[in-house]
Amino acid sequence: MSKHTVLFELGCEELPPKSLKTLRDALKAETEKGLKDAGLAFDAIEAYAAPRRLALKIVNVDAAQADTQKRFDGPAVQAAYDAEGKPTKALEGFMRGQGITADQVSTFQAGKVEKVCFLKDVKGQSLEALLPQILQTALDNLPIAKRMRSAASRTEFVRPVKWVVLLKDNNVVEATIQDHKAGNVTYGHRFHAPEAITLANADAYLDALRAAKVVANFEERQAIIDQQVKALADEVNAIAIVPADLRDEVTALVEWPVALRASFEERFLAVPQEALITTMQDNQKYFCLVNSDNKLQPYFITVSNIESKDPTQIIEGNEKVVRPRLSDAEFFFLQDQKQPLASRKEKLANMVFQAQLGTLWNKSERIAKLAVALAPITGATVADAEKAALLAKCDLTSELVGEFPELQGIAGTYYARLEGENDEVAEALGEQYLPKFAGDVLPKTKTGTTIALADRLDTLTGIFGIGQAPTGSKDPFALRRSAIGILRLVTENNLDVSIEALIKLALAAYGDVLKDHDKTLADAVAFLEGRYRAKYEDQGVAVDVIQAVQALSPKSPLDFDKRVNAVNHFRNLAEAAALAAANKRVANILAKEETPEGSVVEANLVEDAEKALFAELQAVTPVVEPLLAAKDYTAALSKLAALRAPIDAFFDGVMVMADDADLKANRLRLLAQLRNLFTAVADVSVLQG
Numbered sequence: 001m002s003k004h005t006v007l008f009e010l011g012c013e014e015l016p017p018k019s020l021k022t023l024r025d026a027l028k029a030e031t032e033k034g035l036k037d038a039g040l041a042f043d044a045i046e047a048y049a050a051p052r053r054l055a056l057k058i059v060n061v062d063a064a065q066a067d068t069q070k071r072f073d074g075p076a077v078q079a080a081y082d083a084e085g086k087p088t089k090a091l092e093g094f095m096r097g098q099g100i101t102a103d104q105v106s107t108f109q110a111g112k113v114e115k116v117c118f119l120k121d122v123k124g125q126s127l128e129a130l131l132p133q134i135l136q137t138a139l140d141n142l143p144i145a146k147r148m149r150s151a152a153s154r155t156e157f158v159r160p161v162k163w164v165v166l167l168k169d170n171n172v173v174e175a176t177i178q179d180h181k182a183g184n185v186t187y188g189h190r191f192h193a194p195e196a197i198t199l200a201n202a203d204a205y206l207d208a209l210r211a212a213k214v215v216a217n218f219e220e221r222q223a224i225i226d227q228q229v230k231a232l233a234d235e236v237n238a239i240a241i242v243p244a245d246l247r248d249e250v251t252a253l254v255e256w257p258v259a260l261r262a263s264f265e266e267r268f269l270a271v272p273q274e275a276l277i278t279t280m281q282d283n284q285k286y287f288c289l290v291n292s293d294n295k296l297q298p299y300f301i302t303v304s305n306i307e308s309k310d311p312t313q314i315i316e317g318n319e320k321v322v323r324p325r326l327s328d329a330e331f332f333f334l335q336d337q338k339q340p341l342a343s344r345k346e347k348l349a350n351m352v353f354q355a356q357l358g359t360l361w362n363k364s365e366r367i368a369k370l371a372v373a374l375a376p377i378t379g380a381t382v383a384d385a386e387k388a389a390l391l392a393k394c395d396l397t398s399e400l401v402g403e404f405p406e407l408q409g410i411a412g413t414y415y416a417r418l419e420g421e422n423d424e425v426a427e428a429l430g431e432q433y434l435p436k437f438a439g440d441v442l443p444k445t446k447t448g449t450t451i452a453l454a455d456r457l458d459t460l461t462g463i464f465g466i467g468q469a470p471t472g473s474k475d476p477f478a479l480r481r482s483a484i485g486i487l488r489l490v491t492e493n494n495l496d497v498s499i500e501a502l503i504k505l506a507l508a509a510y511g512d513v514l515k516d517h518d519k520t521l522a523d524a525v526a527f528l529e530g531r532y533r534a535k536y537e538d539q540g541v542a543v544d545v546i547q548a549v550q551a552l553s554p555k556s557p558l559d560f561d562k563r564v565n566a567v568n569h570f571r572n573l574a575e576a577a578a579l580a581a582a583n584k585r586v587a588n589i590l591a592k593e594e595t596p597e598g599s600v601v602e603a604n605l606v607e608d609a610e611k612a613l614f615a616e617l618q619a620v621t622p623v624v625e626p627l628l629a630a631k632d633y634t635a636a637l638s639k640l641a642a643l644r645a646p647i648d649a650f651f652d653g654v655m656v657m658a659d660d661a662d663l664k665a666n667r668l669r670l671l672a673q674l675r676n677l678f679t680a681v682a683d684v685s686v687l688q689g
Helices: 016-036 089-098 126-138 202-211 217-234 244-253 265-269 273-284 311-336 341-348 361-376 382-391 399-403 409-416 423-431 446-465 478-491 499-513 517-530 532-538 543-550 557-571 575-592 608-629 633-653 661-679
Strands: 003-012 042-052 053-062 068-074 106-110 113-122 161-168 186-187 196-198 257-262 286-291 296-304 353-356
Touching: 003 126, 003 186, 003 202, 003 311, 016 042, 016 126, 016 217, 016 244, 042 217, 053 202, 068 089, 068 106, 089 113, 089 286, 106 382, 106 543, 126 161, 126 499, 161 257, 161 633, 202 575, 217 257, 217 273, 217 296, 257 311, 265 273, 265 296, 265 311, 273 286, 273 296, 273 311, 273 409, 311 399, 311 409, 341 382, 341 409, 353 361, 361 382, 361 446, 382 423, 382 446, 409 478, 446 478, 446 499, 446 517, 478 532, 478 557, 499 517, 517 532, 532 543, 532 557, 543 557, 557 608, 557 633, 575 633, 608 661, 633 661
Parallel strands: none
Antiparallel strands: 003 053, 003 161, 042 053, 068 113, 106 113, 186 196, 257 296, 286 296
């Protein structure tokens, strides 16, 4: 069967830049599905996307569907012919319905019954006949939240459609897509080459557009932008900040990228650079430049869609636009400094944190109380912890945070520095919000760790205390994320403290604001312990490893962490599978039988295999016990791996359920001693092979 190259292009008004890549990928996926469902084989689909077009090139696609045979079932053979072999009324009815004669009737076996049927030859449809509907269906299925209808057209799309190209090799495919008749005419750059371009064939697309100042391939355009931005940054010995989302958005805004470097007055560098970067990225779609110390430089890069004869005009235009934005940020920054952070508590006292839990100032006072109690655990200075806690929320009332909410904490750090606070206190104000998301960095200072813990514990305990625990998808205070933050802050800072102790400290700070302390304690502890699984699964730890540790309910996150790491390490040892199976066997035996009191009686060991296992246990116990006491669980499990051979030999050669009651009791004690050694770390019987 012959193979062809198909080109499809949908020309539109400028498509929404934030969803251009998504639309391109969805169009490709939906078209692939349509071709596969129609039984049309192809080698590949190349997908293109630029501000005014979505396009696909389908490489080596079949000219038509394969011919097939369709079976239409009739009555059973027994009912289809009479005693003389003549068609019955049932068969005649079937033939009439299918419009066939007796010689066209076939038979087939349907289970135990033989039935008559008609095998109809179905000719495969051509690529041209199938393509229009496949493409229209693909467009209908695109993930578009809000569709538009343009003028008299009945069909809807994300933006008004202007032209449609549909070529099979060098021929136009007859089709009407989105109410537009398909042709072989496309259009180049809106300003540089607006005139019509007739495409000679499907393969001419990319080059024809490039000649008309349009780079249709998204990745190619992005690579050009990357290259130009780097070159411009290198010239001033700087590094461009290029967030992935902004990079995609800028790529989706231009057909012919031309990067230009502009500058702003150095006086603006006195303003917190986060505010300047935010405004330049969000409002202007600029790439900011920093030096090797991550300090903002007085430059930015804009990506223009025009190759101007006089680029300085474009540069000056952008500099003119950015100046008022930076002046605003500067104004807010200077206004805020007229009022010291500490004096903002009056405003916090008027801001509600949660109706039943009081204002943000109430919260600040609780965090301060809790921070003082946590300081001995985190190693922070009590005075720093208390000071930072009372200042922590003050910047929420600042003009700068009002304008740039993502600067909460960061603004506080700047103001605290300007007011002469020490590094621990100043840094803690920004660090209180860390980690912001899974995998985010943690606070570097001990005071920051203290405030970050206190803030999360206060919210979690308070919300549980008023009976508003997260349900299903509802988690308005992001307690699930917050809980994992608490576990990380404790384990990664090696803080040896139980979850229960932490919640009790938070409850003490609340005092009688919360009524039922016992219920709150139980609920909050259970919730935090329930987050272990999510935390470790995120790190790629297998569920059975987590369950093996959960079976022991360790009280402290640090202890839990050490055990998980030990079991994870143990799991990869050659002996692990056999020892897990042996532990399962031991657990099953001990579950059915009451283990007798007392120690193993050496005189009652009669078989060589049980003597050998007992001797190994006697030798390994004094080695393992100090390791367990030191919480060096990884080393302890590695030592216990040496028991594999004697355990296997024991089960091969010893009958635990002996008729002699003394022998049986002694063997059960031996197994209990063995099991206790393993379960001192985790229940390895839970591990899957």
